[in-house]
Each structure stands twice: as C-alpha cells, then as structure tokens.
Amino acid sequence: MEAPRGLPLDTALRERAFKVVPGGMWGHMNARNLPAGYPQFFTEASGARLRDADGNEYLDFMCGYGPMILGYGDPEVDEAARAQRARMDIANGPAEVMVELAETMVATIPAADWAMFAKNGTDATTACVMIARAHAGRRKILVAKGAYHGAAPWCTPWPGGTTAEDRAHLIHYRYNDVASLEAAVAEAGDDLAGILASAFRHDARIDQEMPAPEFACAARALADRHDAALIIDEVRAGFRIDLRGSWEPLGVRPDLSAWSKALGNGYPIAAVTGADTMREAARKIFVTGSFWCSAVPMAAALATLRKLHRIDAVAHMKRLGLMLREGIQAQADALGVGLRQSGPAQLPLILFDDDPVFEKGNLFTVTALQHGVYLHPWHDMFLSAAHTEDDIAIALEATGRALEAVAQTLP
Amino acid sequence: MEAPRGLPLDTALRERAFKVVPGGMWGHMNARNLPAGYPQFFTEASGARLRDADGNEYLDFMCGYGPMILGYGDPEVDEAARAQRARMDIANGPAEVMVELAETMVATIPAADWAMFAKNGTDATTACVMIARAHAGRRKILVAKGAYHGAAPWCTPWPGGTTAEDRAHLIHYRYNDVASLEAAVAEAGDDLAGILASAFRHDARIDQEMPAPEFACAARALADRHDAALIIDEVRAGFRIDLRGSWEPLGVRPDLSAWSKALGNGYPIAAVTGADTMREAARKIFVTGSFWCSAVPMAAALATLRKLHRIDAVAHMKRLGLMLREGIQAQADALGVGLRQSGPAQLPLILFDDDPVFEKGNLFTVTALQHGVYLHPWHDMFLSAAHTEDDIAIALEATGRALEAVAQTLP
Numbered sequence: 001m002e003a004p005r006g007l008p009l010d011t012a013l014r015e016r017a018f019k020v021v022p023g024g025m026w027g028h029m030n031a032r033n034l035p036a037g038y039p040q041f042f043t044e045a046s047g048a049r050l051r052d053a054d055g056n057e058y059l060d061f062m063c064g065y066g067p068m069i070l071g072y073g074d075p076e077v078d079e080a081a082r083a084q085r086a087r088m089d090i091a092n093g094p095a096e097v098m099v100e101l102a103e104t105m106v107a108t109i110p111a112a113d114w115a116m117f118a119k120n121g122t123d124a125t126t127a128c129v130m131i132a133r134a135h136a137g138r139r140k141i142l143v144a145k146g147a148y149h150g151a152a153p154w155c156t157p158w159p160g161g162t163t164a165e166d167r168a169h170l171i172h173y174r175y176n177d178v179a180s181l182e183a184a185v186a187e188a189g190d191d192l193a194g195i196l197a198s199a200f201r202h203d204a205r206i207d208q209e210m211p212a213p214e215f216a217c218a219a220r221a222l223a224d225r226h227d228a229a230l231i232i233d234e235v236r237a238g239f240r241i242d243l244r245g246s247w248e249p250l251g252v253r254p255d256l257s258a259w260s261k262a263l264g265n266g267y268p269i270a271a272v273t274g275a276d277t278m279r280e281a282a283r284k285i286f287v288t289g290s291f292w293c294s295a296v297p298m299a300a301a302l303a304t305l306r307k308l309h310r311i312d313a314v315a316h317m318k319r320l321g322l323m324l325r326e327g328i329q330a331q332a333d334a335l336g337v338g339l340r341q342s343g344p345a346q347l348p349l350i351l352f353d354d355d356p357v358f359e360k361g362n363l364f365t366v367t368a369l370q371h372g373v374y375l376h377p378w379h380d381m382f383l384s385a386a387h388t389e390d391d392i393a394i395a396l397e398a399t400g401r402a403l404e405a406v407a408q409t410l411p
Numbered sequence: 412m413e414a415p416r417g418l419p420l421d422t423a424l425r426e427r428a429f430k431v432v433p434g435g436m437w438g439h440m441n442a443r444n445l446p447a448g449y450p451q452f453f454t455e456a457s458g459a460r461l462r463d464a465d466g467n468e469y470l471d472f473m474c475g476y477g478p479m480i481l482g483y484g485d486p487e488v489d490e491a492a493r494a495q496r497a498r499m500d501i502a503n504g505p506a507e508v509m510v511e512l513a514e515t516m517v518a519t520i521p522a523a524d525w526a527m528f529a530k531n532g533t534d535a536t537t538a539c540v541m542i543a544r545a546h547a548g549r550r551k552i553l554v555a556k557g558a559y560h561g562a563a564p565w566c567t568p569w570p571g572g573t574t575a576e577d578r579a580h581l582i583h584y585r586y587n588d589v590a591s592l593e594a595a596v597a598e599a600g601d602d603l604a605g606i607l608a609s610a611f612r613h614d615a616r617i618d619q620e621m622p623a624p625e626f627a628c629a630a631r632a633l634a635d636r637h638d639a640a641l642i643i644d645e646v647r648a649g650f651r652i653d654l655r656g657s658w659e660p661l662g663v664r665p666d667l668s669a670w671s672k673a674l675g676n677g678y679p680i681a682a683v684t685g686a687d688t689m690r691e692a693a694r695k696i697f698v699t700g701s702f703w704c705s706a707v708p709m710a711a712a713l714a715t716l717r718k719l720h721r722i723d724a725v726a727h728m729k730r731l732g733l734m735l736r737e738g739i740q741a742q743a744d745a746l747g748v749g750l751r752q753s754g755p756a757q758l759p760l761i762l763f764d765d766d767p768v769f770e771k772g773n774l775f776t777v778t779a780l781q782h783g784v785y786l787h788p789w790h791d792m793f794l795s796a797a798h799t800e801d802d803i804a805i806a807l808e809a810t811g812r813a814l815e816a817v818a819q820t821l822p
Contacts, residue, residue: 017509026694027704029699039504045499045501060503067501072502073499090677092440099432103430106431156697158696163579260701268708282434290671290679
C-alpha cells in the first residue's frame with residue numbers, strides 16, 4: 001500500500017457538492033457519519049479494492065454496504081450484463097432473463113415458490129408488508145425494535161417528514177426474545193398480518209445477534225397459529241449466510257423474503273420471494289417501478305447467483321471472515337484491548353468495550369484506513385468472494401497497528 | 412416491416428413465468444392490461460424499435476413507458492455509462508459524476524437549487540412529500556383525484572395491502588379546478604404541508620389536460636400563502652415538455668420536483684430537485700437505497716441531459732408528435748371516426764368517442780400492432796428523439812389501416 005495522500009480533492013468535491021446537494025450528501029453513504037479522514041468520493045473500484053478521489057487505495061471491507069459480493073467489476077457478471085445490454089435493457093416488458101432469474105431463485109431458495117423483482121431493498125420489504133396484509137386481510141406487522149428495514153416513511157429510522165399514521169400498525173418486539181414476540185402477537189390480537197424479522201440482528205451501533213433457534217421456531221409457530229406471514233428481511237444478509245436463505249440452516253422457512261444488495265453484485269435489483277400460500281395475495285397488490293423489469297440487472301443477478309453457487313462463495317467468505325476475526329481477537333488479547341466481534345464472521349462487526357461514543361472504534365478504523373484498509377466503526381462490514389487470504393493478512397497488519405493506537409491512546 | 416409471426420414463444424414464456432411469478436407478471440408492464448395480441452416479452456431494443464420474443468419487430472411509441480427518450484441503446488449514453496463502469500459503479504460513496512449531475516440539473520432547471528438522487532419515481536415523489544412535511548412541520552398533502560404518483564402504500568392505485576392510515580393525510584382536489592384546490596387548502600387548515608400536482612394531467616383512461624395557467628398560478632399562490640411546498644411530479648413528463656421543467660413555460664416554479672424515467676435514457680435513476688427554501692428540510696429526512704449513489708446511471712443521466720440539450724430533443728419530439736397527431740386526425744376525419752387526441756403531442760393519448768370499455772381503442776392498437784407499430788389503447792404514449800419523419804410516415808400507414816378497421820368493424 002502507498003502512503004495515504006490526504007484528501008484535498010475529496011474536500012474540494014465536498015465543497016462543490018455542498019452547493020448543489022442538501023448538506024453535500026445524504027443517506028447511508030454520507031461520510032459525515034464516519035470519523036474525519038474517511039473519503040466521501042471514489043474514483044475506482046476493482047475486486048476488493050477502492051480508490052478515492054485523491055488516489056488513495058483501500059482494501060475494502062464494506063463492499064458498497066453489501067452489494068459487492070463477487071468483487072467490484074466481476075468480469076463474469078459484467079460480461080453477462082454487457083451481453084444482455086447489447087440486446088436490450090428496458091423495453092415495454094421484460095426479457096426472458098426475468099423468467100430464468102425467477103426460476104433460479106425458486107430452485108435455489110427452498111422457501112420460494114415464486115419471485116417478483118424491484119430496485120430497492122425498501123421496495124422489497126414494503127411489498128412483503130403489503131402482501132402479508134393482503135393475504136391476511138389484517139393490518140398489524142410486528143417489527144423488532146431498532147431494526148432497519150429501509151427508508152420509506154413506515155420504516156425510516158429518522159422521524160423527519162413522517163407522520164404517526166405511517167407506523168400506526170407496527171408493533172415492536174425484541175429480537176430473539178420469544179416472550180416479547182408473544183406479547184406483540186397478543187397485542188395485535190385478531191389484526192395480525194405478519195411478523196417481520198431480519199435474517200440476523202444487525203442493528204447499527206450494538207452487538208449483532210444470530211437468530212436463536214427457539215426464537216426462529218417461535219416466530220414460525222406464531223405466524224402459523226394466526227395465519228399470518230413470517231417475513232425475513234434478507235436485504236443485508238442475503239447470499240452471505242446461506243444461498244438457500246439465511247434461516248434455512250435453522251430449518252425455519254419464511255412465507256415471504258425481501259432480497260436486494262448482493263443479488264446482482266452491485267447491479268440495481270431487489271426481489272421478493274414467497275411461498276405458494278402468498279401467491280394470490282402477491283397478485284392483489286400493485287407495486288411497480290419504471291426500471292423494475294430492466295433486463296441488465298436481471299442478467300447480472302443470474303450470473304451472480306450461478307457464480308456464488310459454483311465457487312461456494314459462502315464457505316469462502318465464512319472462512320476468511322473467521323481468519324480475520326481470530327486474527328483481530330489474538331491481536332486484541334495480546335494488547336489487552338477489550339472488544340467484541342459479533343454476528344456471522346462474513347458480516348463482521350467490531351465494537352470496543354467501554355466505548356459509548358465510539359472514540360476507540362473511530363480511532364481504530366481511522367488508523368486502519370491510514371494503513372489502507374477500509375473498515376466501519378459501528379455498522380456491520382462485509383466479506384466478499386474477491387477477498388483473499390493475502391488480503392486478510394494485509395487487513396491484519398492494519399488492524400494490528402490500529403489496535404496498538406487504541407491501546408496506547410485510549411487504554 | 413415483416414408480417415407478424417404470432418406469439419408462440421411469448422406464450423411459452425408466459426406459461427413458464429406463470430409458475431414462478433405471481434400471475435406471471437405484475438405492475439405497469441403486465442401485458443394482461445393490454446388486448447390479446449400484445450407480446451409480454453422482448454428480446455431486442457434499438458433506436459425506436461423493439462423486437463419481441465417471437466422475432467416480431469415494432470416501431471415503438473411507448474419508449475419503455477417513458478425512460479427511453481434518445482433511443483434504446485443510444486450510443487452516446489451507453490458509451491458514457493461504459494466508461495464510468497470501467498472505473499466504478501457502486502462503491503462506499505458516490506463518484507465525482509454525482510456532483511456534476513447535480514450541478515447540471517441545477518443549471519438546467521431554474522427552480523432547482525439542489526438535487527438528490529434515488530432509483531424509482533416513487534422514491535422521488537415520496538421524498539418530496541417527506542421534505543414538504545419536514546419543512547412545514549405539518550402533515551396534509553393535496554393530491555389530484557385519480558393522479559398516479561407511484562406505487563408505495565400512500566399512492567398506489569390499488570387498495571390491496573394498504574391501510575386507511577397510509578393515506579390519512581391526503582386531501583383530494585380536481586386537477587385544473589382552482590375552486591376545488593382552494594377547498595382542499597381550506598380543509599387542510601393549519602396542517603397544510605404541500606400541494607402535489609403532475610406536470611400535466613396524464614391519468615390513464617381519460618383525456619389528458621395541460622395545466623391551465625390560472626390553475627398553476629393559483630397552486631403557486633396558495634402554497635406561498637400557507638408556506639407550503641408546491642411539488643411537481645415530473646416523473647412521466649420530465650424532459651419531454653421543457654428541459655427547464657414542465658411548468659417553466661407557465662412561469663410557475665415549484666419548490667420541489669420529482670424526476671425519473673427519461674432522466675437516464677433507461678438507466679435506473681430518479682431525482683428530487685428543490686429550492687433553497689427546502690434545503691434544510693431535505694437534510695432532515697432520511698431516505699436512501701443501496702444503489703442510489705451508483706455512478707453508472709449518473710454518468711448516463713449526465714450524457715442524456717447534455718444530448719437532449721444539444722439536439723433540442725424537445726422541439727424534435729414536439730414536431731414529430733404534431734405530425735403524428737395531425738396525420739391521425741386527418742385519417743379519422745376522412746373515415747368519420749370520432750376520436751380525441753389530448754395532452755402534449757410528444758406524450759400522445761388517443762381515445763375514441765363512444766368507447767367506454769376501449770373496444771375501439773383495443774381494435775385500433777391491435778391492428779396497428781399487426782402492422783408493426785406499438786401503441787397503447789389508454790395510457791399516454793411517448794415520442795423520442797430517435798423517432799424520425801420516416802417513422803411517423805410508417806406509423807401513419809399503420810394507423811390508417813387501424814382506423815379503417817375501427818370504421819368498418821365498430822362504426
């Protein structure tokens with residue numbers, strides 16, 4: 001890695017942006033959410049590497065906040081997309097690839113008897129909620145407190161611009177807490193439409209939690225008992241835990257699942273998959289978007305799914321995630337730095353003990369960044385199939401320096 | 412044009428799709444909305460031409476329901492997108508092209524002091540509503556009865572899966588009816604947040620209406636009087652009426668505008684633009700999506716805007732739209748067929764007199780389709796910069812035959 005050059009061009013771009021974009025940036029990629037030293041703008045992305053506007057190169061563990069799963073610019077996916085684009089992208093209807101992609105998702109995901117496509121993860125979670133309501137003819141949706149399911153008025157984490165009515169029929173439970181889920185079901189009474197749960201608990205700023213088997217089973221049983229839909233939000237986790245669906249290893253199959261992010265290796269696509277029981281309800285809702293039937297992202301998604309399967313990408317990401325996790329743990333232990341690594345190793349989160357305002361996390365990640373490794377202080381990170389063992393060694397070199405900085409500066 | 416080959420492969424694809432997609436298709440591109448004879452699936456798109464799965468070629472006047480404005484696969488736009496993709500598409504933040512695109516929109520659209528980007532038209536209209544509410548600290552949004560502003564629960568035209576609360580703070584007025592708008596403002600009382608209006612009235616199945624100047628002025632004055640936002644939904648009309656904004660010729664500038672469809676000539680992008688007065692409110696809402704900062708569609712949009720401007724695409728579309736309109740009118744008059752052509756000529760709609768269930772419209776469009784011209788019986792159509800005078804002559808040959816069929820079969 002070259003020595004970092006600072007961010008003068010990034011700063012200049014931020015100043016230009018500030019004039020023509022509210023606040024200069026918005027949403028989850030707003031670098032104001034990150035410690036000083038992180039770039040806002042990028043110029044190149046290739047494999048597991050990013051280059052910022054100032055020419056600094058980073059080994060990336062955010063993967064575009066999830067979409068990149070095979071590597072930025074994966075040649076196989078890009079070639080499938082290019083070939084499709086040479087024929088058609090948007091038209092007055094879909095291309096054959098829509099059918100192939102739906103067939104492939106149904107063949108890959110045991111809980112899926114059908115698929116529909118969209119653009120945003122929010123499109124998919126919202127459609128799941130609508131289908132659950134249309135199926136049950138009821139209104140209440142149970143949602144885990146603090147979970148992120150998108151940025152529409154019914155689910156966005158900020159109150160700005162929303163009304164109380166946008167969430168009138170949400171009831172909250174605590175993830176992995178069966179008693180709280182039962183209480184929420186009781187509160188919904190005869191108006192229960194669906195139980196929505198993330199594939200695992202990946203709320204920002206707190207330790208991640210894998211779904212407890214008894215929680216997953218209880219959610220399934222409660223949904224069954226009340227003829228309500230069990231909805232899994234796979235937008236963030238999908239295709240990194242298990243290609244068949246993140247709850248498949250638990251033996252729990254949802255009625256509806258929302259997918260996006262990694263599905264097209266960065267090409268913009270989202271999907272809802274569902275069980276046969278939900279098919280009629282899915283026909284009763286009207287959801288659509290100008291680009292939802294575009295063929296290029298579907299061709300990219302098909303190529304992505306095929307390659308993920310062929311190379312057993314999940315096993316690779318899991319193995320490298322564990323290497324990273326174990327390496328960091330050894331470094332932290334040797335330095336006496338208290339930290340917690342939670343969630344699946346391929347979607348790592350590192351939080352420091354006694355670090356309420358992320359001072360240690362910020363110092364850790366900024367130091368790693370200065371050594372060419374892009375981590376996140378409080379959002380889950382992402383491994384990809386493009387990461388190699390050598391990359392993990394490079395990352396561990398940076399995390400070693402970063403942990404030393406934490407041990408020395410904020411002991 | 413070759414003789415049409417029928418749709419055996421399309422039928423086979425529909426049967427496959429029916430197994431893995433609810434109802435075989437969904438949304439606005441569902442060919443079940445169209446008369447028998449229309450294809451569901453396409454294989455090629457180039458210029459103003461589409462080819463269906465059976466190899467039938469059509470001169471297209473739907474333009475992918477709007478996104479195509481320079482021609483399918485416009486080489487200039489595709490080259491800009493390809494060059495950007497070779498560097499990066501998605502990363503952990505945007506590329507410089509986001510700033511260039513925002514600057515270009517601000518320079519192009521006099522009402523715009525800033526821009527934000529998204530994927531769906533619905534993302535943009537929803538963000539406008541949220542910004543208006545965040546700005547005013549109030550809730551009521553006035554919407555024209557029957558207008559389409561997207562397919563989220565608050566605006567989707569079907570009730571399936573929605574709740575009464577999703578629309579709790581909408582108040583309806585009649586488009587172009589100042590008295591009804593005033594009544595809606597009165598009903599909102601001190602809770603008025605915004606007035607939402609389409610660039611022109613393009614509700615499906617009824618005659619289109621251009622915005623009456625007195626209506627546009629009244630909307631502006633009422634919004635000003637109540638410190639509420641005037642929001643123009645440009646998703647469908649944008650960049651076809653006037654590159655500066657569809658109400659600019661009226662001298663009426665909105666506080667917020669929602670854009671999508673034609674902005675990227677088919678590449679998936681949406682935008683909100685707003686006045687300085689709305690900048691702080693835009694910072695107060697949290698809206699985002701996994702692919703909203705992707706660079707490729709932004710590069711495509713930049714190239715699209717530049718080419719639209721350079722070739723004066725609006726004048727071209729208007730001129731060819733008028734040629735088509737006048738030609739059809741002459742044909743209809745000669746045959747004694749009563750029909751109405753409404754709205755801007757570059758977004759044509761043709762409805763027949765005494766045709767409550769679109770029997771004439773269906774026969775007209777199916778006959779045109781059999782002669783290789785893809786029209787729509789009850790949704791506005793779209794001209795593009797790729798259409799030529801020769802294309803209009805080809806279209807008029809088909810509409811002549813189609814009007815004869817109407818005159819003979821349904822006099």
